[in-house]
Every structure is written in structure tokens, then in C-alpha cells.
Amino acid sequence: MLKFFINSKDNKARAGYFETEHGIVETPVFMPVGTQGTVKAVNQKHLEEIKAQIVLSNTYHLYLRPGTEVLEKAGGLHKFMSWQKPILTDSGGFQVFSLSDLRKLKPDGVEFKSHLDGSSHFFSPEKVVGIQRSIGSDIMMVLDECTPYPCEYDYALNSAKLTSNWAEMSKEAFEKSGPLYGHKQFMFGIIQGSIYKDLREFSAKDITNIDFDGYAIGGLAVGEPVDVMYDIVDFTTSLMPEDKPRYLMGVGRPENLLEAIERGVDMFDCVMPTRNGRNAYLFTSNGILSMRNAKYKDDFSTIDENCDCYTCKNFSKAYLRHLFIAKEILALELASIHNLNFYLSLIRTAREKIIEGSFSQWKKEILKNITLNNITTEV
């Protein structure tokens, strides 16, 4: 079992850590997204410099390309991508339902066509465990069905039942198989149930009964109003065991992370910092900057005076704007490094404030500044 310790609590917010054989992860934690075994436009050296503790990769994408044969020959994803810290892999359920064509749900898995070449594939809970053994991620996720929004009650009910069955099949496959590369792997279950509280309760009961190393809240941040998301997060964390990490999948904007931390969530992943960075939107302690804006043409000030990242230490707004306007690829790298550092240092500070017992007060103050100009970003 994964060892998870809570250092401090500030109301529902928790500061803790868990141990993997690739290192300790302090929570709350934000995991940069490296879908294809790379955090887009950011190399591993910079990930270490901004103190990324764990990265997320994706089973669906790695299975299609480069494939498990290459991953096994490479000795697993850690060696393949030269990243010796922890890796969490999403099961691919979300991608099967969002990216692939012609998917067919069956009680024992899902048939789908690759978004790359149209080839047919079948993911069962057992197969997805096997792929994650080939990847060698420290934390694997079970195969689940991520419901869309809006979602009819009956559909959400049947989907939650299917997710429960798949979770049991995943746990069985996990126990029957072993790691391929000598380090321990852990497995998290996923609680579904869309926006219906009784279904969240049903799913939480089923999934936590199976006894996983940690639990995720899935099926949120798929288009529902933000107040509904906060309400479901608050409700669902109250149903989750205290002594296991809680992971809110695919969330979100900086303010969403802080609100969810306040409601008892420990782990996050989202493409927002890197995707918005590549689109020239920079998160700063003074709100969001659109780096293509003409007003930065001869603004030689630093991007964020409160940021200590490589980008802010070395380059001006004018230079970054020039790179974006000239379509130079360095723009993507510098913006992504800065945005990830913004997220990571925000969550590190949140952790310190939980330990100090001043999280809610700090959150109120910081939100006033970092949410300025929010309208300009995209998920």
C-alpha cells in the first residue's frame, strides 16, 4: 500500500506527502501533463529546475505510439524519457471517450478506433493494467467511463455501475500481475457519478470498498458550471477516506485548484499552464497577460517580478512578445516554463499556508490578483 501521511490540516485543506520508489511527493501537488512522455515544449532539465515532483503521462497515447513493445525494450517510461522522479499514468478512459471514433462499450471493456490511423483496438480493465505495467508508472489509474456534461441521470447511473465493475476487474488484474522494472507500482480508483450526489455516494462507496492506494474524482471539469463542480468536489471528498490521497482529475485554472484544496483535494493535473503558454497567455501574480499585445512591444520589464523561473530571470516581456509574433519556437518553451513554475510555486505556497493555518485568508487575498483578466484564457 502507498504510504500517505498528513502533516497538517487547515479545516478541510490538507498538507501531506506520499512515498514512491522514485521519490517523495509533497501534497497538495500539481502534476505537469506529459501526455506522450514529454511535457510539451519543456525539457526534463527545466522540469527539475521548477521542482516538478511528479509528471502525468497517458496510457491511451503511449499504447498507440510508441507502443508497449518499444516501452518494454526501453526499460519503461522512466528510462525512455530520462525522468527519474515519479510518474502517474491516466488509464486512457477519458481519451477513448473524447478522441477516438466509433467506440463501442461492452461489459468487459471498450472497442475503439485509433484517432491516429483508424485501426481497431479493445481496452479491457485487465489490458489497461498490463499497458501500465509496460509503461512502469509509479501510480496507475483504473479504466473508467468518464461521463460527459450534461448527462442524463440513467446514463450516469449505468456508467457508474460499469465503472465499479471495471474497478474490481482492474484490482484483480493488478494483484495477479507484477511490476516489470523492479520498482513498486500503485493503483488509484476513480469515483464517477456526474453531478448527481446520490450517484457520487454510490460510486464512492463501491470504489473505496475495493481498497485502492488513492482515489480520484473523475467526470468533472467537463463543462459543468464552476459552482456545481465545487459543490460536487466538497460532497465527494467528504465520502473519501482521510488516509488516502485524493486526486481531482483534469482541473484546472489556478483559482479552481485553490478552491478544491480548500475542499480537501491533494492532487491535480491539467494542460492549462502549458496549452495557454503555447497560446501566449501567461499566468502571473498580477493576473493573466496576453503576450501578443502590442503594449509589450518595448516593455523591457520582467514578466512577473514575483517569479524566479528561468524565463523571468533572463527575458523581458518585449523579447517574449517578439518571439511569439515571429513564431519562434523558443516562445513556446519560455512561456510553458513560466506558467508551470507559476502553478507549482502557487501550490507550494498553498501547502505552506495550510501548515501555518492561514490558508483561507491567503487564498482570498491571492485570488484578487491572479484572477485579473481571466476572460482571455482557454482550456
Ligand SMILES: [Zn+2]
Ligand atoms: Zn516566471
